[in-house]
Amino acid sequence: MDTIAFPALAEADRRLPLYLTICGHWNNQEAIIREQGFTDYQWLQCVSGTGELFIGDARHIVKAGQGFLLLPEVPHRYWPMEEPWDVHFISFNGMIAETLLRQAGMMESGVYTTENSETIVSHMRNMYAMSQSDRSYLAIECSKLVYMFLLDLMKAAEAGAQSELTYSRLQPVFAYIEANMDKPVAIKELAACIGVTPQYLCLLFKKSVNMRPMVYVNRERINRSKELMFYESRIPLHEIARRVGFDSASYFSSVFKKQEGITPEQFKKLHGMR
Structure with a gap:
């Protein structure tokens, strides 16, 4: 209110x-x-x-x-x-x-x-x-x-400033995810970006963005898919799924609905996209 x-x-x-x-x-x-x-x-x-x-x-x-x-x-x-x-x-x-x-x-x-x-x-x-x-x-x-x-x-x-330092340390990982949005990425690859173990990377992500690395990856993929639907609305969903790194349209739709609460088709209809 x-x-x-x-x-x-x-x-x-x-x-x-x-x-x-x-x-x-x-x-x-x-x-x-x-x-x-x-x-x-x-x-x-x-x-x-x-x-x-x-x-x-x-x-x-x-x-x-x-x-x-x-x-x-x-x-x-x-x-x-x-x-x-x-x-x-x-x-x-x-x-x-x-x-x-x-x-x-x-x-x-x-x-x-x-x-x-x-x-x-x-x-x-x-x-x-x-x-x-x-x-x-x-x-x-x-x-x-x-x-x-x-x-x-x-x-x-003061505590937030420490969190910001962690966030800054993760910048190479964020950049790698951004550059490889259309490809499968493994947590080992992400950890190698800053020379840490996958377990320690999970700890850094938890401190900085309060989620696991692969959950963050999927969130960024879904956000990119929404941009594609807005700016290239005639692209079929299976092509959008491929462009944001999902192996299949069905898995893409499943992850999209889990994050957004609606399917990609419903998202497009809600925003008046064909």
């Missing part, structure tokens, strides 16, 4: 070390363009889907499990790429906001991978629930929640 709240703030509330200005959730985040930036600090946490973020001229992709920080007055724009782009968001300010963010290693606007993103989202939901309550000293109660949020964000970002 889409939600948004603007906690009422008196002048004295704005002298708190931290204070909450906006919080909420969009089931599918719409396009936002702010050429002059925004007045407060913002954190947006992606739950599902994929978004595109521009900070100045720098382009970033935001995926599930990642969040992005926007510092005050920094020009930015963002919109969904893969819908629904499910996003929780808060805006906050206060005299210690910058200090806490710097302690978390967040010294500039950008995208950050967070471990235990469920904890981050839980904090954001709690802030929204509190802002809707009739508690006395509401701004102070919200301030306490923002403080707890930033402390946990500090831990989540």
Whole structure:
């Protein structure tokens, strides 16, 4: 459900070390363009889907499990790429906001991978629930929640940075998969790309993308097949299956349905393709 709240703030509330200005959730985040930036600090946490973020001229992709920080007055724009782009968001300010963010290693606007993103989202939901309550000293109660949020964000970002290092190490494997999308690949080949055993490769994939290597391969094959169906809609499905490395159209359809919940034929019909 889409939600948004603007906690009422008196002048004295704005002298708190931290204070909450906006919080909420969009089931599918719409396009936002702010050429002059925004007045407060913002954190947006992606739950599902994929978004595109521009900070100045720098382009970033935001995926599930990642969040992005926007510092005050920094020009930015963002919109969904893969819908629904499910996003929780808060805006906050206060005299210690910058200090806490710097302690978390967040010294500039950008995208950050967070471990235990469920904890981050839980904090954001709690802030929204509190802002809707009739508690006395509401701004102070919200301030306490923002403080707890930033402390946990500090831990989540540090752990997420380690995950990013693992992801970077896997780049040769991802490149190999991309280059051999139309061929069968074995896990031994993938492990050889970075000189590790298949067992250790599985551990790296689990840490980085939370799935086994061959599950990742099939996911990428299915994503490529959807692109082919969009851009070359007259290609028969058995040819699409071959181009994305499946031995048979029936196995391709089985994997497609397991991942997408519908068959390739239903996918084409749903999107008005012949």
